[in-house]
Amino acid sequence: MSSLELPEIDLSGFHVTSFNEKTWAKARSKIAEALELYGGFEVIYNEVNLDLRNDLLGVAVPELFTMPGASNLIDSKELPYHGAFFSKPGFPFWALQLTNPNTIAPIQEYAKVIWPQGNDFFCNAVLNYANHMQKLIQTIHRMILESLGLEDHYDSHIKSLSYSIRFANYYKGNKIALPPHKDPNYISIVCQHNIEGLEVENKSDEWIETKPSKNSFTVLVGEAFKAWTNGRLHVPNHRVKLKNETEKRYAVIFGTVPIHTNDMINAREELVDEEHPLLFKPFKYYDYIKYRFTDGENLEDALKSYCGV
Numbered sequence: 343m344s345s346l347e348l349p350e351i352d353l354s355g356f357h358v359t360s361f362n363e364k365t366w367a368k369a370r371s372k373i374a375e376a377l378e379l380y381g382g383f384e385v386i387y388n389e390v391n392l393d394l395r396n397d398l399l400g401v402a403v404p405e406l407f408t409m410p411g412a413s414n415l416i417d418s419k420e421l422p423y424h425g426a427f428f429s430k431p432g433f434p435f436w437a438l439q440l441t442n443p444n445t446i447a448p449i450q451e452y453a454k455v456i457w458p459q460g461n462d463f464f465c466n467a468v469l470n471y472a473n474h475m476q477k478l479i480q481t482i483h484r485m486i487l488e489s490l491g492l493e494d495h496y497d498s499h500i501k502s503l504s505y506s507i508r509f510a511n512y513y514k515g516n517k518i519a520l521p522p523h524k525d526p527n528y529i530s531i532v533c534q535h536n537i538e539g540l541e542v543e544n545k546s547d548e549w550i551e552t553k554p555s556k557n558s559f560t561v562l563v564g565e566a567f568k569a570w571t572n573g574r575l576h577v578p579n580h581r582v583k584l585k586n587e588t589e590k591r592y593a594v595i596f597g598t599v600p601i602h603t604n605d606m607i608n609a610r611e612e613l614v615d616e617e618h619p620l621l622f623k624p625f626k627y628y629d630y631i632k633y634r635f636t637d638g639e640n641l642e643d644a645l646k647s648y649c650g651v
């Protein structure tokens with residue numbers, strides 16, 4: 343593996359409720375090592391088969407972006423980024439976000455805004471995909487907590503989270519279709535389709551092109567997890583760079599976010615000591631989101647400016 347590739351880790355068949363001790367421990371140490379170096383990795387996960395990937399990224403999501411009703415979802419003033427609609431002025435990109443995609447009701451409600459007669463194909467593809475991603479992301483959260491000696495907190499940690507799914511569309515335009523940024527949530531899992539373009543910056547400021555295969559996804563740590571672990575996790579800068587400026591690109595980003603809008607993110611006390619003084623004051627995640635996408639928009643390290651000690 344050259345240093346300009348993200349490590350690839352196979353988590354097919356793993357879940358927190360069923361695993362083989364030996365392979366679990368091996369995968370966990372690979373994840374810990376990858377996060378230390380890159381703040382992310384490429385995960386192989388065969389549970390999402392090619393048909394589902396095509397149904398979602400080849401059919402359901404492209405159709406979504408052709409629907410005039412999608413603009414009815416545009417109301418991101420209250421919660422930029424976590425609102426239904428998200429864009430970056432000047433970049434050929436827009437995204438629609440849906441929270442709680444792991445039960446059918448919120449998906450159907452969302453779909454009704456776009457397709458008043460409903461769209462079972464879209465709803466089933468999203469639900470099916472989200473349920474696989476939920477299992478995968480829980481496994482990753484569990485392994486990270488274990489690596490930090492926090493396994494006893496896994497149940498309460500998972501109960502404090504909910505899930506979000508973002509559908510992104512890049513259209514004709516600049517090569518840098520999404521500028522460098524860090525994700526503010528706990529963990530993101532990016533699924534790219536026929537057109538790649540996601541790049542992740544390493545600690546030597548080099549851009550690593552991700553090379554997803556048909557059964558792999560890119561996992562990225564976000565700022566909420568960094569704050570919760572008192573800086574133990576590295577949050578990678580990443581961007582989307584298109585090779586061909588005329589191509590249409592789709593991606594789906596699944597992530598973990600705090601469950602309640604008023605929830606505070608507090609560093610785990612076990613990870614604060616003389617050697618590791620507190621890095622971030624407790625903060626309300628969704629207040630930080632508002633800051634991040636307004637006053638904090640162009641800061642190098644918005645989290646530090648917002649609540650750094």
Ligand SMILES: O=C(O)CCC(=O)C(=O)O
Binds near residue numbers: 581582595
């Ligand atoms: O489209 C992609 O590959 C990644 C998008 C991304 O980084 C984001 O939406 O935060």
Ligand SMILES: [Fe+2]
Binds near residue numbers: 525530580
């Ligand atoms: Fe991102």
